[in-house]
Amino acid sequence: MRHLLDKIETRQRLVSETAEQLREQIALLSEQLAAAEHTLERLEITRATVLELADEDGLPPPEPLPPGYHEILAAIEQAREGLRAKDVCEALGTGTEPRHTEGTRAKLKRLVNRGLLTEPEPGLFTLPRPAPSAPDTTPT
Secondary structure (H helix, E strand, C coil), rough: HHHHHHHHHHHHHHHHHHHHHHHHHHHHHHHHHHHHHHHHHHHHHHHHHHHHHHHHCCCCCCCCCCCCHHHHHHHHHHHCCCCCCHHHHHCCCCCCHHHHHHHHHHHHHHHHHCCEEEEEECCCCCCCCCCCCCCCCCCC
16 A cells, blocks of 8 residues: 555656646746737837828828738848848748749849848848938037
């Protein structure tokens, strides 16, 4: 009988340790979820503000991007340097066969036409760099 009680105690300790690890993971995930929800809220407010300002200036609202374009922009944003179509395909895990790279290249060109990307040299795509601000020439 003592042998069974020892086995039960051992199992209790293991399950208790597992439960504690799960509680720690839940706490970490809860923090990450709260941070993600906060960021989402800020982005929604920013988007609404931009749309309001555009409306005040009489600008038409921007057309939403079709599926797949946000992922391309995110891949280029994560890269330190510009990316080529094949690099984007590899980053997205879509395959690097010519049909994939040519489809991606067409999307990249559309993003250039919308002003969301630049093509500083043929086939190399980057995010637009902000224009350098002019030096302040106001007298002090």
